[in-house]
Amino acid sequence: MSADVILVVRMGPRSYVVRREQVHELRRMPGGPGGETVDARGKPMVNVALGPLLDPDGPQNGANNHAILVQLRRRSVAFMVDFIDRLDAPEPDEVGTPGGTAILPLPPLLKRRLARPWFAGVLIGAAGLLLVLDLRQIAQDVVLGQASQEPRQPEQP
Amino acid sequence: MAGLAAPQTATAADATQEQQTSTYLLFRLGDECYALPSEHVRELSRWREPTPVPGAPPVMPGIINQRGLVLPVVRLGLLLGLSDTAPDRTTRYIYAQHADIALALLIDEVIDLVPLAPATFEAVPPTLSPRHGRLFQGIARRDGNPIVLLNLAEIVAALRGEN
Numbered sequence: 001m002s003a004d005v006i007l008v009v010r011m012g013p014r015s016y017v018v019r020r021e022q023v024h025e026l027r028r029m030p031g032g033p034g035g036e037t038v039d040a041r042g043k044p045m046v047n048v049a050l051g052p053l054l055d056p057d058g059p060q061n062g063a064n065n066h067a068i069l070v071q072l073r074r075r076s077v078a079f080m081v082d083f084i085d086r087l088d089a090p091e092p093d094e095v096g097t098p099g100g101t102a103i104l105p106l107p108p109l110l111k112r113r114l115a116r117p118w119f120a121g122v123l124i125g126a127a128g129l130l131l132v133l134d135l136r137q138i139a140q141d142v143v144l145g146q147a148s149q150e151p152r153q154p155e156q157p
Numbered sequence: 158m159a160g161l162a163a164p165q166t167a168t169a170a171d172a173t174q175e176q177q178t179s180t181y182l183l184f185r186l187g188d189e190c191y192a193l194p195s196e197h198v199r200e201l202s203r204w205r206e207p208t209p210v211p212g213a214p215p216v217m218p219g220i221i222n223q224r225g226l227v228l229p230v231v232r233l234g235l236l237l238g239l240s241d242t243a244p245d246r247t248t249r250y251i252y253a254q255h256a257d258i259a260l261a262l263l264i265d266e267v268i269d270l271v272p273l274a275p276a277t278f279e280a281v282p283p284t285l286s287p288r289h290g291r292l293f294q295g296i297a298r299r300d301g302n303p304i305v306l307l308n309l310a311e312i313v314a315a316l317r318g319e320n
Contacts, residue, residue, distance in 0.1 A: 014209075055211035106210075107220065109258055109316055110229040115212030122208075122220060122227045129208040129222050 006103075006123070008130065009068065010083040011051030012059045015130055017103075017123045022135045024071040026084055039069065039076035048142055050079040054118070054133075070139040077139040103132055116141065178272035181297075183304060184251065185266040186234045187242065190304045192273065192297065193262075197253045197309050201267055204248035217316060221261050223252055228261040229316075236315060238289050255309045260316075273297045278306060291315075 005020035025040075029047070039045040049064050064080040103121045105111070111119070118141075120134040181192040200223070207219030207230040216236050217229045230250070235241060247266040252259065278295035285293070292315060294306040 055209075058209075058211065102225075104227050107227055107229045107259070109260070109313070110210065110213060110217050110220065113214050113217060113316070113318060114210065118212070119210065124222055124225065124227070129220055129227065131208070131210060 005086060006132075007068070008085040009050070009081040009133075010085075011049075011054075011064075011081050014051065014055070014058060016054070017130045017132045018068065018135050019120075019132070020086075022070060023068050024076065025069040027067045027069060027078070029065060029067040029078065029080065037078075039071065041071075041076075043075050045069075045076040045078055046142055046146055047078045047080060050081050050138075053079075053138070053142070068135065070135050072136075072139055072143060075143060077142050079135065079138070106131075177276065178274045180270060181273045181304075181306070182251065182270055183268040183299075184249070184264045185268055186237065186264055187239045189239070190268065190299075190302065191264075192304050192306050193251065193253060193309060195270060197255060198251055199254050199259070200252040202250050202252070204244045204250060204263070207261075221250070223250075223261065226259060228252065228259050230261045230263055231312075231316065233262045233264055233312075236312065237292060253309060255313045258313050260313070271299065273299075273304070273306075 007018045037045050063082050066081050066084050067078040070077045102124045105121050118138050119131050121132040123130040180195040182198050183192050207221045209219045219230050220227050249267050251262040278297050281290050281293045291311045294308040297304040
């Protein structure tokens, strides 16, 4: 059985982890985050910088020229990041071994107090702790947030 | 005879109760001395930068890895309403455990591990706000100086947002 592939994404000084299974496509987008474009299906695509979205008060000095595309039913979301790297998650029997990596749940005490349910766990790696993003949940919230800002069509009688 | 013997027995029992001690970890937050029952203390370590978690409350700003366990860092001073201090060479984490909840409590300095007699603890001053007062179990004295005894169960409840 092959191990899950996980991606390490970097925004400024902060790094996070994304499960490859949640990602539809990786793309270079030198233009950075912009307005809404169209995805490969011809459906609307929202471009959003992931760093400021996660941590508006954090350091924001990235290039944001790589995109992680998450496909939802009616539209796609392109999350802009500085850098994407690939990491092969360990087989279950390797988890917790010295020098290996392991994904653990967030401490429940902290998880219930978070402003948004955007983190699926924590990866313990050689370089330290990395938060695992629930990119589908974030994409859904981005689309919902954008929908709430769009002008409403007048209701039909 | 029995009527005379009873007070003596009670006095002896009181004295024994006062002599019964439990071990407490003393530590400093700002200028004040606090204590936690040692049964809740798993380990101590030097301060290191926690991994920040965006959207976390200021009192629990991040997480650390301690021997393969991911623990929330708790700014205990902030929770108790004290002014914040920058970490320095004496800053420590107390790895504390209450039931199934493990925490890394951020404190300014570890002082000592000492025996204290719970029977001698004074009540928490009623002038304290209920919000902070419930986090304290009582006041002990050591060389005349007050030691504030923390109630870890109430601290966990406060972190859960239950009070």
